[in-house]
Amino acid sequence: MTTSTAPSASGTTDVVLEADGLTKHFPVRKRGRELLSRKVRAVRAVEDVTLRLHRGRVTALVGESGSGKSTVARLLAQLYPQTGGTIKLHGEAVSDAASGKRFRAYSKRVQMIFQDPFASLNPVHTVRYHLTRALKIHGNAGKSATEQEAALTHLLTRVQLTPPERYIDKFPHELSGGQRQRVAIARALGADPEVLLADEPVSMLDVSIRLGVLNLLKDLKERLHLAILYITHDIASARYFADETYVMYAGRVVEGGESEAVTQRPAHPYTQLLIESAPDPDRPAAQEKDGGTGEPPSLINPPEGCRFNPRCPYAMKVCAEKVPPRFAIPADSGDGDSTAHFAACWLYGDGLSEADKAKLREPEEAL
Numbered sequence: 001m002t003t004s005t006a007p008s009a010s011g012t013t014d015v016v017l018e019a020d021g022l023t024k025h026f027p028v029r030k031r032g033r034e035l036l037s038r039k040v041r042a043v044r045a046v047e048d049v050t051l052r053l054h055r056g057r058v059t060a061l062v063g064e065s066g067s068g069k070s071t072v073a074r075l076l077a078q079l080y081p082q083t084g085g086t087i088k089l090h091g092e093a094v095s096d097a098a099s100g101k102r103f104r105a106y107s108k109r110v111q112m113i114f115q116d117p118f119a120s121l122n123p124v125h126t127v128r129y130h131l132t133r134a135l136k137i138h139g140n141a142g143k144s145a146t147e148q149e150a151a152l153t154h155l156l157t158r159v160q161l162t163p164p165e166r167y168i169d170k171f172p173h174e175l176s177g178g179q180r181q182r183v184a185i186a187r188a189l190g191a192d193p194e195v196l197l198a199d200e201p202v203s204m205l206d207v208s209i210r211l212g213v214l215n216l217l218k219d220l221k222e223r224l225h226l227a228i229l230y231i232t233h234d235i236a237s238a239r240y241f242a243d244e245t246y247v248m249y250a251g252r253v254v255e256g257g258e259s260e261a262v263t264q265r266p267a268h269p270y271t272q273l274l275i276e277s278a279p280d281p282d283r284p285a286a287q288e289k290d291g292g293t294g295e296p297p298s299l300i301n302p303p304e305g306c307r308f309n310p311r312c313p314y315a316m317k318v319c320a321e322k323v324p325p326r327f328a329i330p331a332d333s334g335d336g337d338s339t340a341h342f343a344a345c346w347l348y349g350d351g352l353s354e355a356d357k358a359k360l361r362e363p364e365e366a367l
C-alpha cells in the first residue's frame with residue numbers, strides 16, 4: 001500500500017511548515033566540448049522531498065554528507081529558490097519570498113541556525129550588538145531603552161547564558177563554542193519565530209557540550225512550542241532528540257516516521273546500513289559495519305530508479321527502473337497507525353512475496 005500524502009508520525013494537524021515535492025537542481029558550468037552541447041547539466045541535490053514540521057515537535061533530517069540535508073534547510077529558509085515543488089507556511093504557499101520585504105516577513109517566522117558558531121557571529125561585534133540588531137530588525141526591541149534591555153536579558157536567560165550581564169558585552173572570541181551557539185540561538189529567537197531550522201547545530205562543538213545545546217533546543221520546543229528541523233549525520237542523536245525522523249539518501253527521502261520506529265525498526269536498507277555503521281558503545285567493535293560497499297552516487301548522473309540500488313544488497317530489477325513511492329510500514333503490534341512509518345523501497349511494495357520480505361530480516365542470507 002502506498003501512502004497518498006506525506007504521513008505525519010504525530011497524527012496531529014498542527015503543521016506549521018510543509019514542503020511538497022521540493023526539488024533543487026544546481027546548474028553545472030559547462031567546460032571544453034560541453035560548451036557546444038545544448039544539454040544543461042545540473043547537480044540534482046534535492047529531488048521530490050515532502051516533509052512536514054509540526055508545532056512543538058522536533059523533526060530530524062538524517063543522512064550522510066552530500067545527501068542534500070543543508071539544501072533542504074536552505075530551501076525551507078528561502079535562501080535559495082527551488083527548482084520545483086512548494087513550500088507552505090500555515091497552508092499558504094511561500095515559494096516566492098525572495099524579495100526584500102516578503103523575505104523579512106518570512107524570516108521573522110522561520111529562522112535558521114548554522115553549523116559553525118565561529119563563522120556565524122561577526123568577530124568585531126559584541127553579543128549586545130548581535131542580539132539588539134536581531135530584535136530591531138524584527139520589531140521586537142520595545143519602545144524604550146529599558147524595554148530593549150529587558151528583551152536582551154530575556155533572550156540571554158532563554159538560552160541559559162546567565163547571569164546575562166556576564167555575557168552581554170562579550171565579543172565572540174571571549175566565548176566558548178557552546179556559548180557562541182547559544183548566542184546564535186538567542187539571535188534567532190530575537191525574531192520570535194515559529195520554526196527553527198537547525199543545520200547540524202552541535203556537530204562543531206566538543207562532544208561534552210553537545211548534549212547541553214540539544215537539551216536547550218528541546219526546552220525551547222517544549223516552552224515556546226517551536227517547530228524544529230534538526231539536521232544531523234548522527235542517527236543515534238535523532239532517536240534521543242527528535243520526535244520524527246526522515247532519512248535522506250542522495251537527494252531523496254528514503255524513510256520517515258516516529259523516531260522510535262525509524263531507529264529501532266529501520267525498514268529501508270540504507271537506514272539499516274546507517275544504523276549498523278553508527279558507533280554503539282554496547283556493541284562489540286567487530287560487529288560494526290564499515291558503511292557498506294560502494295560510494296554515494298554522482299548527483300549529476302544519479303542512478304535510475306532508487307538511487308540506493310547500486311549499493312543495496314537486496315536490489316531487484318524494478319529498483320533500477322522505477323523510483324519507489326512511499327510504502328507504509330505497519331507498526332510491530334499491528335494496531336498502530338500504519339501511515340506513521342514509511343519507506344520508499346520496493347521491498348515493501350504490493351506483490352512482494354513473504355519470502356522476499358523475510359530476507360530483509362536476515363541480511364546475511366540475503367547477501
Ligand SMILES: Nc1ncnc2c1ncn2[C@@H]1O[C@H](COP(=O)(O)OP(=O)(O)OP(=O)(O)O)[C@@H](O)[C@H]1O
Nearest residue numbers: 026043045063064065066067068069070071072299
Ligand atoms: N551552491 C551549490 N552549487 C552547486 N552544488 C551544490 C551547492 N550546494 C550544494 N551543492 C551540492 O548539492 C549536494 C547536496 O549538498 P548539501 O550540502 O545539501 O548536503 P548535506 O547532506 O547537507 O551535506 P553535509 O552534511 O556535508 O553538509 C552536494 O552534492 C553538493 O555538492
